Amino acid sequence: xxxxxxxxxxxxxxxxxxxxxxxxxxxxxxxxxxxxxxxxxxxxxxxxxxxxxxxxxxxxxxxxxxxxxxxxxxxxxxxxxxxxxxxxxxxxxxxxxxxxxxxx
Numbered sequence: 001x002x003x004x005x006x007x008x009x010x011x012x013x014x015x016x017x018x019x020x021x022x023x024x025x026x027x028x029x030x031x032x033x034x035x036x037x038x039x040x041x042x043x044x045x046x047x048x049x050x051x052x053x054x055x056x057x058x059x060x061x062x063x064x065x066x067x068x069x070x071x072x073x074x075x076x077x078x079x080x081x082x083x084x085x086x087x088x089x090x091x092x093x094x095x096x097x098x099x100x101x102x103x104x
Contacts, residue, residue, distance in 0.1 A: 034092050036103060046089045050104065053082050 040047045057078045060071065067074065086100045095103070 036090060036093065039090055039092065043089055046085055047104075050082055050085050050089075053078055053085070057082070 057075065060067075060075055060078065063071070065071070083097070083100060086103055090100060090103065
């Protein structure tokens with residue numbers, strides 16, 4: 001009998017909880033605050049790649065040679081690659097393009 005009473009009590013408790021929560025949404029779990037720094041710490045190789053591409057871009061821009069007519073396209077493509085990597089790195093922060101370009 002004690003088992004039956006315990007099951008009934010558990011069932012009654014569950015019903016009361018369900019009725020008590022009717023009309024109330026479950027509390028949302030707070031997402032950990034995301035920052036640029038936390039994203040960078042999570043993906044150090046992406047950050048390193050961005051820095052390496054920036055260095056290459058600087059060298060490319062400063063070079064007196066036009067690399068067989070490919071310099072302008074290489075500059076444009078490298079700038080786009082840097083932007084794309086930033087977009088991937090910071091996607092959770094929902095930054096717009098202008099904010100991404102200002103980052104780092």
